[in-house]
Amino acid sequence: MTIEKIEENGVVTLKLAGWLDTQAAALFEEQIEALDPGTPSLVLDLAALEYTSSAGLRQIVAAHKKVDGRLTLKNVQPEIMDVLEMAGFLKRLHVES
């Protein structure tokens, strides 16, 4: 699991790659905690994310709260999309197709 952080014009993009399992979720959590709550826009780029457990999803909810809803998911792969849907997240999160 790797997380790459890119800041550009106030937009913070976190590129998640690999397996976001319960262990890796801790790494993700650190990144979320380090975020400035005033970040105008947070983007999670999931192009290379192969797997996520509920721990990973919980951190996505945490991130959503932290930036007060200014969160966008992009490049969501079909398998991850299934999990998001199963968790009922698609109705609440902004997913860029």
Add this chain to the structure above:
Amino acid sequence: MKRSIGKQIVLLFSITLILTILASAALGFSSAYSAELEQNRTVGRSAAYITSDILNTIGLDLIMDPQNDLAYDMARMQLRTVCQSLSLTYLYVYTVDADEVRHYVVTVASDDVLDETVREGLGLGAVSREPLHEQERVALAGGESDSRFLLNNRFGRTSVWTTPYFSPSGKLAALIGADVSVEVSNDAIMKQFLVRVLPVSAFLIAAFLFLYFLLHRRLIRPLHTVAARMEQFDPSTENEPLSIRSQDEIQQIADAFEKMSGDIRRYIRNIETITAQRQYERAQLDVARRIQYGMVPASFHDCRDGVDVSGLMRPAKEVGGDFYDCFLRPDGQYCALIADVSGKGVAGALFMALTKNLVRERIMHCEDPAEALNSVNDDLCAQNPEGMFVTLFAMLIDPQTGAVRCANAGHNPPVLLKRGAAAYMKPKPGIALGLFPDADIETETLTLAPGEGVLLYTDGVTEAVSTEKTFYGTERLLKLTETLGRTDSRAAVTAVEESVDAFFAGCEQFDDITVVAAYYTGADERTALALTLDAFEPVKQKILSECEGSANAKKIVLACEEAFVNIVRYANATEADYRVMREGELLTVELRDNGTRFDPFSETLKDDDEFLSMDEGGLGIRFIRDLTANAGWSYVDGRNVLTLVFRIR
């Protein structure tokens, strides 16, 4: 049609006709010419004869006497009468001196105007120095020329006959010239020519037209009719019979064509019937084949408590007779068997279906495999009018102990797969089922240690033929199995399949290739789990390898991870273990822990509306419920046992 026969005949006829007419014209002309020449000569001679007579009567000397006008005039008058009566243009008498100069004596012409001219111009004393003609020289020599010569001078175009005149004393005294107009002469020739040629030509042309008409009516038109009918021939429609109304070769062709088209129509109808029949039969055969292969799956894998079994069958082109069967008996014994039915095609397939069901039913109900096979044999012998038979090897594995009971009915000896070594089993050969009522097949026993197994195969494997016409053979199979080591059953059958494939690469597969590998995995395949998050890794790998290529693999991992994380976080356990079992398309994962008794499925699920509190938990159990085909919890011997069953596909 590039060159029609009609046109060719017309061309040929026309050429012949023209040549004939030309030839007849040439002949006609030459005969008219000679007739005219003869006529001319007669006239010339008559003129000379009569002139000589006149000259004798009057006397040449008197005529030549310039003082004697009377004699001259009389001679002129008489000669002119002759000239006119013989239709000559000119008639004249002249002498030739030593210098070959002509001295005219008297000249007359038939025409009045011409006569006046020649009276002045060619009268007595007129001379001509024109060179002498050959005919004149002959006459001067006293001979009578047989030919004439042509003159073309101011007196017109004439042909001239020259005759010598002998005086009564017999002395050559003068020459007589008789001129016939060439125009007149030509007219005569033309008249003769037309009279001779015209009727012949007219007859030839008429004959040609008649012949062509006949030819057209009797040959060309019927030929066209037949040709047109042949061109329009359509085997799917019946035609009116051809009416040629003749008794000749054309009729023969037309009759032959009628017969041929009738035959073709009949053949085509036959072929259509036969093709339809074939298609029907092929469709039936395809259905039979599908049913047969439905009974024996192309690949099979079953991994459960104590045993790991895989089967594989690759049918040859024809409907073959191999089959295998793997199933669990109600008493927990696991049966694996393989068989090869004699004969191929539909008969083999039917016999196979019968045998397969019979064997499974008997093994289910008999305690002992030999007892089952002997019973099957009795039934097959009783209902086997075609004398077919089947070789079969059946084994029962006890998943608890690895004890094996097997029975052989004339089948190839299986390979015993031990750790790092392999050897052919040496079962009693037994006898193929269906041949003799008293087969006396016996049960033999052996015991497998955990990780050991048995490889069953049919002769499609050992008798696979390579491009070099060699058999795959038992030695090669043994060498291959030695390299298998401790592996799982699927890898074992795949290795055999790949090896045989590589062996006969490029050749057609002649026989069914069927392999079954059955391993005894040990009574308990449970693996201990540490209670840390990273302990999940081997579980994940095991699941991924069992579900290789399945789109569901990660979802199965997800559900298992959630269950495992719950145990690590909340169970307060000190010990945990797991096992993964595959049975066909179902994967079962069992997790055990000695922690607090807790049924994860008793909790009510959070509602979607509580999204914002989901970072606190509750998703995991939702995933487990959603992703499993079947999930259960039990509490046994102080342990929570969580059983998650997934569909691999």
